[in-house]
Amino acid sequence: MTKMPLGNRRYLALFFPWLPAERLARTAPRPPDAPLVFADRQRGALRIASVDPAAQAVGLAAGMPLADARARVPELIVVAHDPAADHAWLDRLALGCNRYTPLVALDAPDGLILDIAGAEHLAGGEAGLIADIERRLARLGMSVRLALGPTADAARALARYQTRPAPDEASAIRRLPVAALELEAEATVALVRAGLKTIGDLASRPMANIAARFGASAATALRRILGDAPSPLDPRIAPPPVMVERRFAEPLGSTAHAAKVLTELAGEAIEALAERGKGGRHFRATFFRSDGLARSIDIETGHATRDAGLVMRLFAERMDGLADPLDPGFGFDMIRLAVPRLDPLGATQLKLEGGAVRAAVIDELIDRMTTRLGRGRVKRLLAADTHIPEQAQLALPAIDAPPPAPWIAPEPGEPPARPFHLFDPPQPIEVIAEVPDGPPQRFRWRRAFHAVRRYEGPERIAAEWWRRRDNGGLTRDYYRVEDVQGRRFWLFRHGLYDEKPDPRWYIHGLFA
Template sequence: MRATRPHLFVGQDEAPIAFTTSVGNAVRLAAVDLAAARLGLQVGLTLADARARVPELEVHPQDDHADLDWLERLADGCVRYTPSVALDPPNGLVLDIAGCVHAFEGERPLAADVEARLARRGVLVRHAFGDTPEVACALARFAGAPAPDEKRAVRRLPVAALGLDEDATGALARAGLKTVGDVMTRSLATIAARFGEAAATAVRRLNGEVHRPIAPRVSMAPIAVERRFAEPIARTDYALEVIAALADDAARQLGERHQGGRRWEVRLFRADGQVQRLRVETGQPTRDTALLMRLFRERIDALADPLDPGFGYDLIRLDIALAETLGASQLKLEGGKLVQGSAEDAGMAELVDRLSTRLGRERVRRFAPRDSHIPEQAELMLPAAAPPRVGNWPVPAAGEPPLRPIYLFDPPQRIEQVMHEVPDGPPRRFRWRRTVHEVARAEGPERIAGEWWRRHDATIPTRDYYRIEDRRGRRLWIFRHGLYAEQDDPAWYVHGLFA
């Protein structure tokens, strides 16, 4: 378990740097670099006092969003060491390295590699190992250096290492409890009674009695394969060959599980710490490496910025984030006759995958049924590559026209001067789009009540739908919004047009 704390490294010949934030009516220092710290500047000092002490101080406003973005980018780079990487804002990372140190021949070499990589990006790291995330974070922030004896080092930490608010920390200090060891010598019942249950829980966590697992930013993929390189590779063509080999390895593992992948993600780790991602998604589970490589090439061609190896990739990883059951498929029957629909379905699925990869996942969509009897809410527009929803479309009887039109107006369009049978009969004549329509035929009503269970505070008018055909042969789907028993003068609307 490790915790990292990024700092901006500045050379001795450069001006000291500080970041400021507004606290009440005063502007105070929120962070300082090493050069400013050597000159005696501290977090919390007012900007006026800081400038009086160090006139050449370079000041920038603090940007919490940019800091979090930077921390997330560092976390992406640390995925090369373990898939379990969690943020510890505002300036820490937690890595669960259990079972991951064999590739570096121990914990210390792994930590040294992290420090070296981040140092090349101007980041100074303070790290610590611990049996729990809380212990690792506390030691990294307050011990200043890795400790050979973890328990003894924890007891020497100041009470601020408990992570309590300022009031509780100040109360502990006023009570004479200066270190975590001082607090641990007291009864936890007494600590909880005087300083709150949070203080007792914090002591249990640093003492190892309570373990809180970390929440990784990215969930572990069911199947992950990777290739590390002693010398970084700087050719994109060769990187694609490596991806193809990784896809073959992943396909073999999927075959053993009788599964196929639907969401494939490649991460290319550059030697300078940059992480580049390529992600493709298929509408059906697949183990076809040739198909995947075509999709990955389509994805690369669609990138606004082409892949830039920089100084080279030293790690390439392929994750299968979503896998589903994929049984054996029979392409041909005896005699060479194609199975009905198999070739067409495969061709359509491949076309959807290529379009989704080239144009973007959200740009290629399909309709999916939704559990609602309200016409405009009975279907959804989903990405075509998304997993299919459970549900079937209503199928009209053989030889019968569709009950509802494919195209619906959103919102429905108001019609006027409606002549109809009283009280709830079909329309005989109405005016729509400045044109009078004489009704020749009408079918209905199809009565649809509102979803009263979703709106208990209002009365929802009932809809009576009619399929009508005017004397010119145009067919419309119209409805009366409300019954005469519910309203004095219900309104009429055109909701859709039949082909």
């Protein structure tokens, strides 16, 4: 008898057998009776990657050479396979399924797995949840095969390989063909030839014998389907520590009304953060449409916050700057606000005359600029733990980076030790200099000659030998020089003469 897993986990698997074709049908209508296939290059030849129901009905299947398919069906419609577009559509479907549970995993390229334990009651039980999913997917023109199971692997196998009904889940799992294990083709053929055609046939044999004869992967796959081995779910998005939502009996057809509801949810989220003694760094608003699709909008802050006004201002900035405006479609029937990232909320230093310190104003400006322009477009320079000049600072997203250390100004009357303009990489120059290891007297840069009137140096910077596998590297001798026209440069010789017979010179920066 099949051993079923302990615990109360419940999984729902969704299998979309015609995902590429039905995804394409949303944007590119075609003749209803013409077979359609998706082709790409495999093993040096064009082969079918996916088919639609009409193509399958005339005997075409994935893996078939495209030339053979054209010879069999002259009126065949061929489209280039686009896995990226299919994955993006599957990801949108997964986002829509987040209305039922936050634990939604992609089963690429054509499936989803939902952990519905404790969530099915929101839709009237498992039957109500399945009916609601089927109804929303039908609106999107998506065909789906669904199956419930006590493990993720069991639900997936039932959705993809079950061909006839069974009185219960345990019997249904035992009736699955051994192809549901999804082993290598040779292993599957060997199992069938040995008379082991179903999961039940295989489960009746000692597990050690299965591993010895057909490989450890066969035994592991069998144990995962039967629930004797863990089959963990990898959610598309980790469940957030704080999440508030609002469901509507009548969908909201106005984006402005949805924004008001989001403001109310922001207040509830701030209260939840206050109870935890923390602030939010990342906020995600998800608008679920009644047709099954959803849209997420994310904002981030440079520091933890419990300011609902700030959060809503950032959401307003983000929504105003969307290239694809938020479309309610047939209306939003649920809005959710999640706070995926929490940080301890430090005390705010106040001025004696009232008001926050100026740093808070700078932080808010960075938050707004990052929200409007993108996190990779607003950066902050931070000091790095190295003495190599071009590596001494890192440009990181300003919203992630801590505030920089205070600027250390040179002594009055002293020239700056480092130029304000730095070349990365340094630019090669031709130099006439005293040897060995003497200062530069004349150099050529960008087809112009510069005679050196004054110099200061050398400032010797050794290579970071402890970070190199060969424990080597060349020494740099830096000089601050001024030419006869008063222009100041930062030059260096890369290597000493006892390290290299012909060390090269470079210009690394310009002083103001």
